[in-house]
Amino acid sequence: MNKLIAALIAGLFATSVYAQAPAPATPAAVKAEAKAEKADAKAVKAEVKTDVKADAKVSKAEAQAVKDKAAADAKAAKAEAKAAKAKAKADAKAAKTKAAADAKAATAQAGADKTAAKADAKVEKAKVEAKGEKTKAAADTAAVKAEGKADVKAAKTK
Numbered sequence: 001m002n003k004l005i006a007a008l009i010a011g012l013f014a015t016s017v018y019a020q021a022p023a024p025a026t027p028a029a030v031k032a033e034a035k036a037e038k039a040d041a042k043a044v045k046a047e048v049k050t051d052v053k054a055d056a057k058v059s060k061a062e063a064q065a066v067k068d069k070a071a072a073d074a075k076a077a078k079a080e081a082k083a084a085k086a087k088a089k090a091d092a093k094a095a096k097t098k099a100a101a102d103a104k105a106a107t108a109q110a111g112a113d114k115t116a117a118k119a120d121a122k123v124e125k126a127k128v129e130a131k132g133e134k135t136k137a138a139a140d141t142a143a144v145k146a147e148g149k150a151d152v153k154a155a156k157t158k
Contacts, residue, residue, distance in 0.1 A: 003051045011044045 001051075001055060004048050007044050007048050007051070011041065
C-alpha cells in the first residue's frame with residue numbers, strides 16, 4: 001500500500017514539473033515529451049496494478065496461514081482430548097482390574113486362613129484325643145501292673 005501511495009505522489013510531482021516547464025520550441029519536442037509522459041503514466045499504472053495484485057496475494061496467503069494454523073490447533077486439541085480420554089479409560093480399567101485382583105487375593109487369603117484354622121482345630125482335637133488315649137493307656141498299664149502284682153502276691157500267699 002505504501003508503494004502505491006509513493007507511486008501516486010511521484011506521478012503527481014512529475015506532472016507538476018512538466019506543467020511548469022517552459023513550452024518547447026519545436027512541435028517534435030512537444031510530441032516526444034507528451035509520449036514520454038504517457039509512457040511514464042502507463043508504467044506507473046502498471047506498477048500500481050502489480051503492487052495491488054501482490055498485496056492481495058500476500059493478504060490471501062496470510063489469511064490462509066491463519067486458517068491453517070487454527071485448523072492445526074483444533075486438530076491437536078482434539079487429539080489431546082482423545083488421548084486424555086483414552087488414558088482416563090485405561091486408568092479406570094487398570095483400577096478396576098487391580099480392585100478385582102485385590103478382591104480375589106483377599107478371598108483366597110480368607111480361604112487360606114479358614115483352612116489353616118480348621119487344620120489347627122484338627123491338630124488340637126488330635127492332641128486332646130491322643131492325650132486321652134495316652135492317659136487311658138497309662139491307666140490300663142497301671143491296672144495291668146497292679147493286677148500282675150496282685151496275682152504275684154496271691155500266688156505267693158497260696
